[in-house]
Amino acid sequence: MPDSPVAGSRKEAAVQALAAVPNVPGAPKPDPILVADHVMRRFGGLTAVDVDHVEIQRGAITALIGPNGAGKTTFFNLLTGFDTPDSGSWLFNGKDLAGIPAYRVARMGMVRTFQLTKALSRMKVIENMRLGSTGQTGERLWASMLPFTWRKQEREITSRADALLERFNLLAKREDFAGSLSGGQRKLLEMARALMSGPEMVMLDEPMAGVNPALTQSLLQHIKDLREQGMTVLFVEHDMDMVRDISDWVIVMAQGRVIAEGPPEDVMKDSAVIDAYLGGHHDKALTASGVSFTEEDPA
Amino acid sequence: MDWSFIISTTLLAAFGIEAIVFGLAAIGLNLQFGYTGLLNFGQSAFLAVAAYSLATLVSQMGFSFWIGIVVGILAAVLLALLLGVPTLRLRADYLAIVTIAAAEIVRLLLRSVTLKEWFGGSDGINDFSRGFYDLNPIAIGRYTIGPISLSQDQLFIIIVGWCLVALALLVTWLLVRSPWGRVLKGIREDEDAVRSLGKNVYLYKMQALIIGGVLGCLGGFVYALGRQAVNPDFFGTDSTFFAYAILILGGAARVFGPVLGAIIFWALIQGSDVILRSLIDAGVPVVSLMTASQAAIIRFILVGAGLMILMIYRPQGILGDRKELALDAR
Amino acid sequence: MHRRFLAALGAVFIALIALFALAPTAAAEGEQVSGRLENRVDGGRTPVPGVTITVTGEGFTESTTSGADGTWVIPVPAQGAYEVSIDVATLPEGVGLTDPDKVIIKTTVQPPNINRIIIFPLGESTAVTNSKWETAAQLTFEGVRFGLLIALGALGLSLIYGTTGLTNFAHGEIITFGALATYTLNAGFGLPLIVAAILGVVLTAIFGAFQNRSLWKPLRKRGTGLIAMMIVSIGLAILLRNLFLFFYGGDKQAYTEFVGLAGIKFGPVAVTPSDIVVVIVSILALAAVVIGVQKTRLGKATRAVSDNPALASSAGIDVERVIEVVWIVGAALAGLGGILLAFTQQVSFQMGFQVLLLVFAAVTLGGLGTIWGAIVGSLVVGLFLQLSTLVIPSELKNVGALLVLIVILLVRPYGLLGRRERVG
Incomplete structure (x- = not known):
C-alpha cells in the first residue's frame, strides 16, 4: 500500500x-x-x-x-x-x-x-477479510491440500486483516458471522x-x-x-x-x-x-x- | 417377526454398498452444492459415466480393470468440463436444469437400442468385475460380523468402498479448510463479491464441479463392482435426488454430513421396508391390505415426505448449525 | 405453522386416497405378459385375431395366437427379462407394424408390474413409404401438437416462477394429477369423457390452490429461500409420484369410450379427431391466458408482481391474491395438458414426470419467467422433437431436444426471449 x-x-x-x-x-x-x-x-x-x-x-x-x-x-x-x-x-x-x-x-x-x-453472510468477518487478499498460494487447488505451503502467508494476511479491522472499528466482531453485522x-x-x-x-x-x-x-x-x-x-x-x-x-x-x-x-x-x-x-x-x-x- | 433378519438387513444397508455409493455421491455434491452453491442435479451422470466406462471397456472391449478405472475417472472429468463450460456462467437455476437434462441424455444414450453394442441397452452389462475380485486378498469363505454374514467378495468391496469414502473425506477436509475452500464458500455466498476481490470465479466453480464429480464417480465404480452389473435406470434423476436428501439429512457444508446422512438414510429406508414386509408376511391387519409391490413403494413415499419435512423444519440437517443458516436472508 | 402444515399434508394424503381408492386397479394374478392387438387405421381400432406371439426369456419359450378380440395372454414362470416377438407373416393383409423396429419388444416382469402389457403398434402397412416431404409435413403437425401440450405445462410453470421465483419440480405431478383425476371420473365413475375432463381441470385447479395455500404460502411467509423451496418441490414430486404409483400401479390406462372416428387427410397430413380436439382446446386455453395476462386488471397485476413484488405490493396490489390466481390458472393449464396428453400417451403415474424435463427445456429456452418465451420455447421443443426423427432414431429424440437446450443456452445464456439482469 x-x-x-x-x-x-x-x-x-x-x-x-x-x-x-x-x-x-x-x-x-x-x-x-x-x-x-x-x-x-x-x-x-x-x-x-x-x-x-x-x-x-x-x-x-x-x-x-x-x-x-x-x-x-x-x-x-x-x-x-x-x-x-x-x-x-x-x-x-x-x-x-x-x-x-x-x-x-x-x-x-x-x-x-x-x-x-x-x-458474505455465512462467513466470519475475519474470513471475509482474508478472502480479500490477492495472490494467495493457498487458493491454488493443489497447493491448498498442502497446508505447509500457505501457512506463513496466511499468518501475514491475518495480521494485515487485523490491522485493517482495527482501523475500521470491527476488531471486536472478528469472529462473528458477517451476516450478523448492521448495515453500516x-x-x-x-x-x-x-x-x-x-x-x-x-x-x-x-x-x-x-x-x-x-x-x-x-x-x-x-x-x-x-x-x-x-x-x-x-x-x-x-x-x-x-x-x-x-x-x-x-x-x-x-x-x-x-x-x-x-x-x-x-x-x-x-x-x-x-x-x-x-x-x-x-x-x-x-x-x-x-x-x-x-x-x-x-x- | 424375525428381528435378527430385520437388524442384519438394516445394518447391511447402513454400512454396505448402498450407503457407500450414495455417501460418495453426496460427498461430491457437498463440495459442489454445500460449499460452492452449485446446483448440480446431474450427479447420477457422473456415477454413470464411471460405471459404464469400467463395464464397457472391460466387458465389451477387453481392456483391463485398471484401464477401466482410469478411463472412468477421465470420463467424469470430461463430463464436468462439458457441463461446466456452457452452464457455470449462468444463473443457479439454469445450471440445475441443464445438469438434469445432461444426466437424462446420458441415461437415454446408455439404454438406447442404437448403442446397445457398447452399453447393453436397458439390460446393462454384467461381466466385467472379475479383474477387481481377482485382486481380493481375503481367503474364500463366509465372514460373520455381528449379525451380518458376508462372502469374501462382499467383504472386499465393502472394505474398499469405505477406504474410498475415507479418502474422499480426507480430500474434502483438506480442501475446505484451506484458502481455496474459503473462495468456494465466498462464491456460495455471493459470487459477484468474490469476483470483485480478484478471484476467477469461473475457474473455481469448474474445479469444484470436477472434483465433486470425480469424488461422486467413485460411487459409480463401487455400485458397478458391488452389484457386478450396471443398469442404466439406476442412474436416473431419482438417484441424484436421493443423494441430495442424504446430504441435507446429514448436514450440507459439513465434512462428515454426507456419510452420516447416507448411513442414517439407508438404515431408515431399508429398516422401514423390511419391517413393513415382515408385518405383511405376519398378516397384521390393515398393513396386509398392501400388496408386496405397494410395500416396495412406501420407501419412496417416505423419501419424498422426509425430504420436504427436513428442508422445512431442519434444513441444516443433523450436523449443521441453525443460526448459521438463518443468516441466509436471501 | 407446524401443526397447520402437517394437517395440510395429511389432508392431501387423505384427499388423494379418497380419490384414488375408488379407482379401478388392474387385477394382477401371477406373472404374465399380455396384450391386445388392434389395427389402428384413421383413428379407428379393430381387433386383429390369429396372430402368433412368442415370449422367450429366463429359459422359457411359449407361443400363442391372438383371440377374436385381439387379446393374448402368456403366463410366464418367473419374474425376469423377456423378449416378446410378433410373427409379421401371420398378420392379415394390409396390416403391418407402424414401427418396423418393434418386431421384438423387450420387457421386464417384476413388481410392481408383474402383468406386463405389450402393445405392438399396428396400422396400415407402411410398405408404401411416404415421401420424405410428406413425412416431414406429418411430423411438423405432430410437433406443433406436442409443442402446444408442452406449452400448457410450460405457461403455468413460467407464471408461477415469474410471480414467486419457485422452480417447481412438482409441476409434472400436477400434469399427472389432471390425467389421473379425469381417468378416475371417466373409467372409475363412468362419467362421459367430456364431463370427466372438465371436472378434471377443475379438480386440478383446486389441487393447485390447495398446494399453494397449505405449503407454498406458509413457506413464503417464513422467508424460505428459493433453493430451499426448489428442494421442497423435489420432495413433493417424489412423494406425489409414488403416491400415484401406490394407488394406481405402474400400468398405462386408457380413457373409456375413447372411440376414434375416421381420420381426415389435409394434403399430406393425416389428422385424427382427437388431434383436432387437442390442438383446438390447447390453442383456446393458451390464447385465453395470454389475453388475460395482457388485457385484464388481474393480468396486469400479475405482470407487476413478476417485475417487482415489493413495488407491486406498495402500489396496492394484493400480491398473495395474485399468486393464488396464478397457481389456480397454472395448475388448471397443467392439468388440461395432462388430460390431453393422455389422449395419445395413455394415463400413467409418471406421465408428467416424463414430460417435465421437456417443459423445463421449453421454459428455459424461452427465458425463465416470460410468457411468450414459454410458448415459443414449447413449440421449438415440440417441433425439434418430432422433426429430429427424420435423421436420428426416434428413441433418441429426447436426447436431441435436451441437447438443443444446452446448445441454445451456450449461444443465448438468458434464453431466446429473456433479458440479462444488472449486477449490483
Missing part, C-alpha cells in the same frame, strides 16, 4: 492539480488514472450509458452523481468488467480494459464495492475487505446507502483516508452534503451521458445539472440535500 504522508497534503495536491481543468464534460486531467472513450451500453431499445469521453484524476476523490436511472451503476459495472459495453474503450493506468474480466480488473488494482452490500458495519467491512488487495483505485457504489447516521462521519473519514494513503477514489452518491464534503471533483451523469464536470461548488450551480435533477422530475419530492444546493443557485 502507498505510504501515508502528512494528513491533508494529498487533498491540497488534488485540488491544485484540478484547479486548471476546465469545467466542461470530458475535460482532460493532468494525470488521469482512468480514461474512457465512447463507452455505450444498450438494454433493448434503451441506451443506459453513452459516455463520449471522461478522465479520472489520479489521487483525487471523484464523485459520480446524477438522477435515478442516469446510468451511474451501469457505468460502474462497465468500467469494472461486471458488464460488457456494446462499444467503446477504456484505459486504466494506460492499459486497455476492454474484454478484461472483472476479476482481472480487480487484480490490476481497481476494486469496487456494491450498492447493495455484498457481505457491512459497508465498513466491504470497504476494508476491498483494501486487503492493496488497490490503486477504489470504486464505491453508494457507500452511504442504508448507513446509520451515527456511522456516516466515520465512513466519510475512512474515504478521505484512502486519498491520504495515495489511492484514487471514484464513488457514486446521492447525498449532496457528502459529495460536497469529501469530493475534489464531481462528474454529473444524466440519461447515460456526462453532462457536467467540475469542483463540487461549481457543479452544483450549473444550470444543466439543476435541470437534470429538477427538469421532468418536478413531481418528485426533493431530498433535503437536493434543496440545499438550489438555495445556492444565484438565479
